Structure formats: structure tokens, C-alpha cells
Amino acid sequence: MTELDADVHQPTRLRILMLLSGVDSADFNFLRTTLGLSKGNLSAHTSRLEEAGYVEITKGFNGKIPNTSYCLTELGRSRLAAYWQALEEIRSSGGTPPS
């Protein structure tokens, strides 16, 4: 039975990864406002994605304002592609993906 990557399958993290897959990098503020998340929630999810090696976090300054930007790693990109493939396999075999 095909397994789904739990780090990717979680709805908020899946959205973060999908968003980052379309751009080179995005900062904390962009992710927070676009996904409509609270600071703490986004921070917790991005930390988990960083621990998994799917997202790279860069801390810097935008002028004098601290800025944290995120980009998808190669591992994250390949896991995201593998996730969609696994999801299709589950559905085509008549199974239901875990919620």
C-alpha cells in the first residue's frame, strides 16, 4: 500500500509547499497573509518543514527590518511530486487517502 508523507499531507503544510513550489522564495509575511494563518501556526508548520529538510529558512534584514524568507529545497520539491503521485496511486487503486 502506498504511504503518504505525513509532513506533506497535512493541509496547511501542503499549501505552504505548493505555494513555495511556484516561486523562488517568499517571506514570512507573504506566507502568513496569503494562507491566512496566525504567526504562531505558520511558524510551527515551517519549523517542521525545515526539520524535515523540505524548506530552507534564511534570516536577514529588509532594510532595517528583520526578515525571514523561505524557499523549497530540492528534497522538498521531489517529496511534493512524490506525494501527488502517491495520492493518485491510492485513488486509482480504489483506496481513500487518510484525512
Place this chain on the structure above:
Amino acid sequence: MKANMTEPENKQDNDLREIPTWARRYAENRTLPMLVFFGIFVVGSAAFGGLSYLTAWAYVTGHRALAVAAMLVLCGFAAWWMWFSFVGGQRIMRRITARLYRSEGTVSVGPAAEPDIWRKSPAVGFVFMFCVIASVGLGLLGVLPIRYMQPISALYFVPFCVYLGITQRGTGSPFMSLWPTLYGIHAILLVAGAPIYFGGKWEALNMLIPVIGYGVLAALAGHIYSRVALHRLRMLAASPEIPDETGAQEQ
């Protein structure tokens, strides 16, 4: 529709798969700084014209002290304008961009520090600047008729924009290609004798409309599209507040 997929599942999958496309479309079309740049260009050109007029008027009417003062201010302004155009402008524009999009955040589709034309292709930059200075100079000397300034400028402006479009492929707004396109069409129509030439005191519009007008139009189209893209992106990406199951608390 894929086998064994319910309608809501199919829609949800499609929505999620559309997120990267709309994120990229939004990021590419953040052209608000271009509008600011055109605004600075118009104000700068008006200030330059005004100071030149004041200097000439003071000299002709015999106000020597005023003429010298105006000339000094004009030289200082010209020096600042050159610095802004070639050195400091990019840094200022980056700060303006960050300020304009502070509420939306920062997102990029190109390398973080895209080198400018002077570092990337100095020869192209110098050839372009030489063409600009030469055509303006010839126009002021009366060698190049004002009527043909725009069509002749199109011969180097359009290829220069195409070059920029190719080298910065995928990082800029596709709407900005409207600028050289309209510029080229305007030149062809002018040469073909279309009644789009401004005479008399409106002569300056023959260059201002193609340079500023079409540029603003292209940037405005990009900006409007970025609003649409952001709206669509937020609808697709709106995330339920599901806390991380590791137990992380909100800060």
C-alpha cells in the same frame, strides 16, 4: 475526471495544483515599483526642464546672479540624476518596493540579487546609452527632425527591451512587453504617415507618450493583473487553522 475521485476531492486537488501557477503570476506582476519609477522620471524630467528654462530666462533677461545659481542647481541636479539612473536608483527602488508591498510581504521569482544591466552586459548598456544621448543630441542640434526621433529611437529601444526580456526571462511581468510592442507600433504608424504626430507646443508628447504613456499602461496592466492573481491565490490557498500536531503553541 479521474476514476474513484469524488467531485469535492477533484476540485480540492485542482485548487491545490493551481496554487504554484497563481503564486508565480502574482510574483511576476508586482509592477507597482515601475509606476513609481515612471513617476520619478516624469518629476525629474519636469524639474530638469523647469531649471533649464529658468537658467535660460535669467540669462536672457540679464539676471546674471540668478542665472549662475540656476546653472549650479541644474548641474547638481544633473549629477544626482546620473547617479540615480546608474548607481543609486536600484537601491532606492528596492526600498520603495519593500515599503509598497509591506502589507503583502516579499516574494520573488528570480535570483535574489539580480545583477543590473551595467554589471551583466555593460556593452549593451553603453550602446543603449550612446544611442539615447546621440539621438537626443542630434535632435537638439536640429540634425534629426523631431518627427523622426521616436521612430529612430524605436530602432534601439525595442531591441534593448527584447534583450532585457530574454535575459530576465521569467522574472518580470509579461505585461511589460506591451511597452516595446506599442512603442514599435507607434513608430511604424508615424513613419506610415498616420495622424498621430503632435505639433507646436505639444511636440514633447511625441516622445512622452511612447516612453512614459505606454510604459505606464504596461505597468498598470501588470499591477491590475497582480491584484487579480493575489485574490485568486488567496482563495485557493486559504488554509484552515490546523495547529501542528507536534503540539507547538501559538507565539
